[in-house]
Amino acid sequence: MKNPAPARRPRSQAASSLYELLSSMRFAIALLTVLAIASVIGTLLQQNQPFNNYLNQFGPFWFPMFQMLGLYNVYSTGWFLAILAFLLLSTGLCIVRHARPMLHDMRAFRETARETSLRAFHLCAEGRTSLDAETAAARTRAYLAANGFRTRENPRDGDLLLAAKQGSWSRAGYFLAHGAIILICVGGLLDGNLPLKLRMALGNKQVLHGEVSDVSQVPPTSRLGEGNATFRGNVFIPEGKSASVAVLNVDDGMLLQDLPFIVSLDKFHVDFYPTGQPKRFASDVIITDRDSGKSFRHTIEVNKPLTYRGVTLYQASFEDGGSRLRLAVHSLVPGEAQEEGGRHADHGDHASVPESRLVEAVVNEALPLAYDGQQYTAEFTDFRPFNVETVGQQASTATGLARLQQHLGSGAKSRSERTMKNVGPSFTYRLRDASGQAREYINYMVPTEQDGRWYALAGMRESPDQPFRFLRIPTDEAGTVDAWFALRNALLDPKLRAEVARRYARGAQQRESLRPDSAQRLEETAQRTLQLFSEQGFDSLGGFIEKTVPQADRENVASALLKVMEGTTWEAWMLARERAGEKPVEPTAQRIQFVRDSLASVSDSMHYGSPVYLQLVSFEQVQATVLQATRSPGKPLVYLGSLLLVMGVFAMLYVRERRLFVLLKADGRILMALSTNRQGLDAGEQFARHRDALMNHLDATAAQRDEPQ
Amino acid sequence: MEIAQKTLLAKTSRLPAFGPFDVLFALILAAGAAYALHAFGEYMDIYERAILVCTVPAAAAFGWYWKPMRVFLLACAAVALIAVGLYQGQLVRADEVFLLKYFVSSQTAIMWMSATVFLSTAAYWLGMLARSTFFERSGTVLAWIAAGAGFTGMLVRWYESYLIGTDVGHIPVSNLYEVFVLFTVLTTLMYLFYESRYATRRMGAFVMLVISAAVGFLLWYSFSRDAHEIQPLIPALQSYWMKIHVPANFIGYGAFAMSAMVGAAYLLASKGILTSRLPSLQVLDDVMYRAISIGFAFFTIATILGALWAAEAWGTYWQWDPKETWALIVWLNYATWLHMRLTKGLRGAVLAWWALIGLLVTTFAFLGVNMYLSGLHSYGSL
Numbered sequence A: 001m002k003n004p005a006p007a008r009r010p011r012s013q014a015a016s017s018l019y020e021l022l023s024s025m026r027f028a029i030a031l032l033t034v035l036a037i038a039s040v041i042g043t044l045l046q047q048n049q050p051f052n053n054y055l056n057q058f059g060p061f062w063f064p065m066f067q068m069l070g071l072y073n074v075y076s077t078g079w080f081l082a083i084l085a086f087l088l089l090s091t092g093l094c095i096v097r098h099a100r101p102m103l104h105d106m107r108a109f110r111e112t113a114r115e116t117s118l119r120a121f122h123l124c125a126e127g128r129t130s131l132d133a134e135t136a137a138a139r140t141r142a143y144l145a146a147n148g149f150r151t152r153e154n155p156r157d158g159d160l161l162l163a164a165k166q167g168s169w170s171r172a173g174y175f176l177a178h179g180a181i182i183l184i185c186v187g188g189l190l191d192g193n194l195p196l197k198l199r200m201a202l203g204n205k206q207v208l209h210g211e212v213s214d215v216s217q218v219p220p221t222s223r224l225g226e227g228n229a230t231f232r233g234n235v236f237i238p239e240g241k242s243a244s245v246a247v248l249n250v251d252d253g254m255l256l257q258d259l260p261f262i263v264s265l266d267k268f269h270v271d272f273y274p275t276g277q278p279k280r281f282a283s284d285v286i287i288t289d290r291d292s293g294k295s296f297r298h299t300i301e302v303n304k305p306l307t308y309r310g311v312t313l314y315q316a317s318f319e320d321g322g323s324r325l326r327l328a329v330h331s332l333v334p335g336e337a338q339e340e341g342g343r344h345a346d347h348g349d350h351a352s353v354p355e356s357r358l359v360e361a362v363v364n365e366a367l368p369l370a371y372d373g374q375q376y377t378a379e380f381t382d383f384r385p386f387n388v389e390t391v392g393q394q395a396s397t398a399t400g401l402a403r404l405q406q407h408l409g410s411g412a413k414s415r416s417e418r419t420m421k422n423v424g425p426s427f428t429y430r431l432r433d434a435s436g437q438a439r440e441y442i443n444y445m446v447p448t449e450q451d452g453r454w455y456a457l458a459g460m461r462e463s464p465d466q467p468f469r470f471l472r473i474p475t476d477e478a479g480t481v482d483a484w485f486a487l488r489n490a491l492l493d494p495k496l497r498a499e500v501a502r503r504y505a506r507g508a509q510q511r512e513s514l515r516p517d518s519a520q521r522l523e524e525t526a527q528r529t530l531q532l533f534s535e536q537g538f539d540s541l542g543g544f545i546e547k548t549v550p551q552a553d554r555e556n557v558a559s560a561l562l563k564v565m566e567g568t569t570w571e572a573w574m575l576a577r578e579r580a581g582e583k584p585v586e587p588t589a590q591r592i593q594f595v596r597d598s599l600a601s602v603s604d605s606m607h608y609g610s611p612v613y614l615q616l617v618s619f620e621q622v623q624a625t626v627l628q629a630t631r632s633p634g635k636p637l638v639y640l641g642s643l644l645l646v647m648g649v650f651a652m653l654y655v656r657e658r659r660l661f662v663l664l665k666a667d668g669r670i671l672m673a674l675s676t677n678r679q680g681l682d683a684g685e686q687f688a689r690h691r692d693a694l695m696n697h698l699d700a701t702a703a704q705r706d707e708p709q
Numbered sequence B: 001m002e003i004a005q006k007t008l009l010a011k012t013s014r015l016p017a018f019g020p021f022d023v024l025f026a027l028i029l030a031a032g033a034a035y036a037l038h039a040f041g042e043y044m045d046i047y048e049r050a051i052l053v054c055t056v057p058a059a060a061a062f063g064w065y066w067k068p069m070r071v072f073l074l075a076c077a078a079v080a081l082i083a084v085g086l087y088q089g090q091l092v093r094a095d096e097v098f099l100l101k102y103f104v105s106s107q108t109a110i111m112w113m114s115a116t117v118f119l120s121t122a123a124y125w126l127g128m129l130a131r132s133t134f135f136e137r138s139g140t141v142l143a144w145i146a147a148g149a150g151f152t153g154m155l156v157r158w159y160e161s162y163l164i165g166t167d168v169g170h171i172p173v174s175n176l177y178e179v180f181v182l183f184t185v186l187t188t189l190m191y192l193f194y195e196s197r198y199a200t201r202r203m204g205a206f207v208m209l210v211i212s213a214a215v216g217f218l219l220w221y222s223f224s225r226d227a228h229e230i231q232p233l234i235p236a237l238q239s240y241w242m243k244i245h246v247p248a249n250f251i252g253y254g255a256f257a258m259s260a261m262v263g264a265a266y267l268l269a270s271k272g273i274l275t276s277r278l279p280s281l282q283v284l285d286d287v288m289y290r291a292i293s294i295g296f297a298f299f300t301i302a303t304i305l306g307a308l309w310a311a312e313a314w315g316t317y318w319q320w321d322p323k324e325t326w327a328l329i330v331w332l333n334y335a336t337w338l339h340m341r342l343t344k345g346l347r348g349a350v351l352a353w354w355a356l357i358g359l360l361v362t363t364f365a366f367l368g369v370n371m372y373l374s375g376l377h378s379y380g381s382l
């Protein structure tokens, strides 16, 4: 198809050259290149994120520019769709342009080809037979038929031209493949969000912003009816609840899509492998037809969707559906912790509150809290009944052959020590203060072991793009966090820490038989150290040393202060025990370690940013499933197109069109020529095979044969 | 006369003969599939059974079309069965039984594959540079051994995964490590096919080079990341589509990689470097075209299968996920290449450069997307 003739004469010069351009190979190749490059853009920037993420990423200057260019949803912007439209147009016109010549070519045998043109063929050979014309023709015919050629004969001037061909389907492949591209594009556009955009542009649909608490209150201007032919949205259903609308995300808001049925979630299942990877997500649902009222049960799983009344439901993800959490509130405000305890905002009564109290929280709901004279809201965002984590992963230390040895054997074992451990339930919440600032917290229910010691883990981060930083609260001999809170309070509360300092000095005086005035000075030092520490923990002490102590003495002073802090922390613990009516204990290595850990985490707790620590006491899990609901009318088109595309591509690439011409001259000379549309290397070999076989068959003596190189 | 005529007509046929060994091969395949259906059919869904049944004629046809395949498949299956027998259902025996530990357990087999790929590459280079037929032949033999060891390793690994747990077991095409083994095996076999078709061993030095690079990555990935550990399948991957989508994709990737290396050979030869040691430019050009054709055809199928799978797993056949989009880019790239060659009649250095650069695009789609871009294609993040 080097120079396909135009299919028809376009009217004007301009229209004609436009048609030439759009249907030309040059234009097609340019389009394919542009499409490829445009597609790259959308993969470099994560698409369809909340606008805030982009704003953070690019800043206020670039954000609107990129928004204007549509970089946040490249694949549905006008310019991208325009490229696709041009591709459609170009392919369409290309088919139109090639249709006539190709169809003609498919039918034609070219039996009128003249001898001179046959001689000009690249693959051409001559011979001479002594057989009579009849026999030679009959044998040639038989040979061609046996080799899968269709033949048309043209007798002229006593000569006979047999024009044979095979593989005309190669041409059909062109129509199949290129037609398929049109089908696929059209189908894809139907299922994309173009139809919705058109509706938005034409109709008076209004996008909703923010959270929708009551679906039934949403006005029809923000709803799409059951009749809508194409949509894709999410259906969120907690266990034991139902839903009959899907939420479509549009721009930075949403629309509601009414479904022709009600979906109720009976139970959501998530199974895990022993290694902690998820194994199965499944929703047991009950579907109730809104028209007939009939209902049935079904289980929807990943890779096993359900289609009902033209809507297909897929297992998309899952969330917490409002688990109920029972929390113990531990105040981190010194003084308050022991004397007053935390209080729920609803209860204003200071005097009679116990040292810690229980509150009930529900995931996806907010709980108001009042602390230290401030109003807070705890917004509970998630609960997980277990968390499997990798602990103690070490790289192999072996080298050389030993290292190779470790890599022999089955694929099952791990060469490095790695164990998976379930560290128990956790929940997350955001604590928002009166000014609207929020930090995010994650707390684990059960203590975790690290190097033989146990800690309660409490994570905090200031923004979602940071990792959690963990406060590790050492647990006491009973496995609770109570000792730490009591100790912390004694260490930080102004009244109690005076007593702590006094006891510390007295203890030192007895142990080291200090003079009374030295003991007095030690008490004062302890007092000041504790006071400094109570401001910002070790940070304050460090700052103090840097400001007041010359470089050379810093290390000594620091270790002296650390010794004071460790001693006073011990006393704080003992004081707290005494106040709780417990006996003092003897210092053992383990207890000293506990005190050291406590001291470190008291210091860390200065940066925890919350007046309370919420401890999970018990829970009742409620899960929710997120199903994707779609209606995609373009799907059959796309699938049909895909099938045709594969057939077309194989036909074009692997069906070889071959034309074999055999001219039997009246004088017994034979002329053979072969042409093929894909002049591969094997064409010559093919020709040689046919030539030798046929010449043999005709008992021909070879005249001069043009050896194909 | 009649008989002479028949033989004459038969001789001109392009298709290979169908001999008794072909029949035997087909029967063995059918028997194997029948046994698998009988023993494990109840654990398979209808699609998996259909895939198994379809594999029989496909493999039989392939063996008929390319004769060495019959011996290759039977040998790999036999060795894999020996390994299965030696395991006696206990994974620990991989460390206890000599034959398992040093030859036929999956990791060991894959190590053998890696070693023989390197050796084969070296042999091809020696053969080319020293014009030594002996070394070229050794290159071929080693390449066959490499493909066999890799394929056997995959079969055994498949079995091992079931020994870990019946719910863990799955075909080893589910993560980056496994598909690199697959890539090595498929590309080597594809190369060997063209080597026999064009009756030249001179391209081996170049093609085996890219396979060596893949093996180098595989070893790094295994030694530094413990990537060889068999992992269970997350829900999205639990689909029969995986069994056909991934191999189809890797026929595409393998063919594109091969075309790029042949393109490199073409460029050198056309500049007068190694010209006398490489096949003629026409042969190189033709192989490049053949490789891109087969790659394009299979990549088309693979992308479509991926779309069908996505429709089932994620609810949308196309959602411009980075992996999908890059597959489209690769596809468009080679579609343009084919257009240039077939409709513009372009030949020579431009197309060779293009094929070579195409490898960069393909490698990015295959590896780079997993490394640098985030998306839904969860497997094989680095």
Ligand code: HEM
Binding pocket: A001, A023, A024, A025, A028, A032, A087, A090, A091, A094, A095, A098, A170, A171, A174, A177, A178, A181, A649, A652, A653, B335, B338, B339, B342, B343
């Ligand atoms: C996404 C878009 C397209 C794809 C994927 C595509 C794919 C293909 C493929 C695979 C071939 C076969 C090459 C071969 O036989 O080796 C082909 C051939 C061809 N394509 Fe396209 N094509 C596309 C768009 C176009 C457009 C827009 C035109 C119009 C100018 C066009 C014109 C042709 C022509 C004329 C042939 C040669 C047919 C023959 O000689 O048998 N293609 N195309």
